[in-house]
Amino acid sequence: MGKWLTVEEKFELVMKHRRCPSLSQTKLARWAQTAFNLSRAPLTNTVKKILQSASEIEEKQRLGITKRGRDVASPELEVALKSFVDACEADGVRLSRKLLAQKARQILAGLPEDTRPKMALSVGWMTNFMARHGLRRLGPWKLVPLDISEKQSIAVAARALEGVPIDLLINNAGVCENHNLEDTTSENCVRQFEVNALGPLLMTRALLPNLRLAVSARGSAFVAQITSRMGSVADNSSGGAYGYRASKGALNVFTKSLAIDLAPQNIGCLLLHPGNVNTAHGNFTGAVEPEESVAGMARIIACVRVEDPLQMRHFGKGDVIDW
Ligand SMILES: NC(=O)c1ccc[n+]([C@@H]2O[C@H](COP(=O)([O-])OP(=O)(O)OC[C@H]3O[C@@H](n4cnc5c(N)ncnc54)[C@H](OP(=O)(O)O)[C@@H]3O)[C@@H](O)[C@H]2O)c1
Structure with missing residues (x-):
């Protein structure tokens, strides 16, 4: 049962x-x-x-009417997680729900097996934890509007972030128009090129001062480009999708130059293939849930070093995809 x-x-x-x-x-x-x-x-x-x-x-x-109610299921976890929150606040470190959940899992795993409660650490549990400690302001530190295909919009966004150290820039925005040989046009190719290739390049250049600030504070910074295996020449066995494939291929090429140019400044680059994800990108037909894709990419990002060679990496186990 x-x-x-x-x-x-x-x-x-x-x-x-x-x-x-x-x-x-x-x-x-x-x-x-x-x-x-x-x-x-x-x-x-x-x-x-x-x-x-x-x-x-x-x-x-x-x-807060749950099976367990608002009661604290594990006082050890409660105390340890709260002191983590306090320490982060004292250091001026911004917390997200994801970071908090990661820390909670780590604390739970560190408890002796015989006293470790069985907890799913669900969204609801986190909401209750935050409510118990008055942590209502967790969330994005700042939201900046951006159209990555517009130079002017990139400049405005960069100005809004002036003086803010950024240790990880993830260029995720992308558009996918699945045009075949008959309906590919210069317009749909250019549109995809602007968002998928040029945008991440110009965004990275605009935020270089922020990445350098992070290098001064922490020693290194990273740029992660969310590319696609569809940008690989070697991996293309089904043809079509001209504009999309070319734009992601161009992103890979741009990023190779970025990686060479930025390594001496201790700024590393990554090219991540997120998988066939269940998002609007593929009309919600993808086999991988966004959470799984993001968790996989986060694992790769967590281990990267500036000196690692630039390769296109699969979100799953970080396997290299031939380009
Ligand atoms: N899903 C997959 O199977 C798959 C596979 C390989 C690679 N990828 C890549 O993964 C990345 C994320 O895709 P996704 O699956 O999350 O697709 P998605 O659900 O369609 O999301 C695309 C995101 O890009 C944003 N965007 C599009 N044009 C933009 C612009 N000009 N300026 C700023 N933001 C813009 C969209 O913002 P709005 O919502 O505001 O429009 C949306 O948040 C993309 O780079 C995509 O090419 C996805």
């Missing part, structure tokens, strides 16, 4: 459905099994019922 889903888990499932509305109930059930570490996937009927009572679940979550 599988365990019942907690309110927190049901809430996460509802949120997952909102983020990926095209996921079928069977896929949602499989996602829940992995995400909540269940011995078996919930029945699709259970998923259906949860989605039907979404507003009720959201209200319970908002009020």
